[in-house]
Amino acid sequence: MRVTALLFLLFPFVELAVLIKIGSEIGVLATFALLLLSFLIGVALLRIAGFTTLWRIRMRLAQGQMPEQEVVQGLTLAIAGALLIFPGFISDFLALICLLPVTRKALVGAVLGRVSRRAPGTQGYQPGPGSATPHRPEVIEGEVIHRDEEKR
Numbered sequence: 001m002r003v004t005a006l007l008f009l010l011f012p013f014v015e016l017a018v019l020i021k022i023g024s025e026i027g028v029l030a031t032f033a034l035l036l037l038s039f040l041i042g043v044a045l046l047r048i049a050g051f052t053t054l055w056r057i058r059m060r061l062a063q064g065q066m067p068e069q070e071v072v073q074g075l076t077l078a079i080a081g082a083l084l085i086f087p088g089f090i091s092d093f094l095a096l097i098c099l100l101p102v103t104r105k106a107l108v109g110a111v112l113g114r115v116s117r118r119a120p121g122t123q124g125y126q127p128g129p130g131s132a133t134p135h136r137p138e139v140i141e142g143e144v145i146h147r148d149e150e151k152r
Contacts (some may be wrong), residue, residue, distance in 0.1 A: 015088035022089060038092050042084025045099075049077035068115075072108045 023031040053074030060067035076098050083095035097103050 011090070015090050018089050019087070034089075035087050038084045038095075039087070042081045042095070045084060046078060046081035049074060049081060053077065068112060069108060072111050073104065076104050076107055 019031065053070060056070040057067040057074070060070055080095040080098035083091040083098065098107065
């Protein structure tokens with residue numbers, strides 16, 4: 001947990017250092033143009049990915065199937081779009097990793113595998129140590145007799 005917090009605190013400083021280094025190499029105007037281009041691509045990606053993901057989810061639901069892969073792929077594309085919107089080249093590189101089909105399939109497979117191991121009620125659920133296994137409620141069978149019907 002502390003390592004993650006440290007990475008989030010250091011990330012803007014590293015991003016700024018990379019921006020300064022690249023800006024000194026290729027010039028301020030070219031650096032600004034690249035940042036603006038990545039921002040516009042990120043906005044377009046978020047719009048397109050959102051609509052196509054919703055369309056794919058609706059198609060899978062119409063077929064009576066669960067759209068878990070479409071949801072995770074849409075989430076991956078949304079993360080890539082958000083990373084492109086953030087100014088900086090490190091975030092753009094991470095977005096590129098999320099956009100490449102090979103790495104996106106690997107990310108989707110890893111996320112779905114992790115979710116299926118942890119989520120009760122999904123295929124492949126394996127309770128870990130200390131987790132309670134889900135139990136079924138006790139069912140009591142019987143008949144209902146309405147007293148109003150007996151008096152008639």
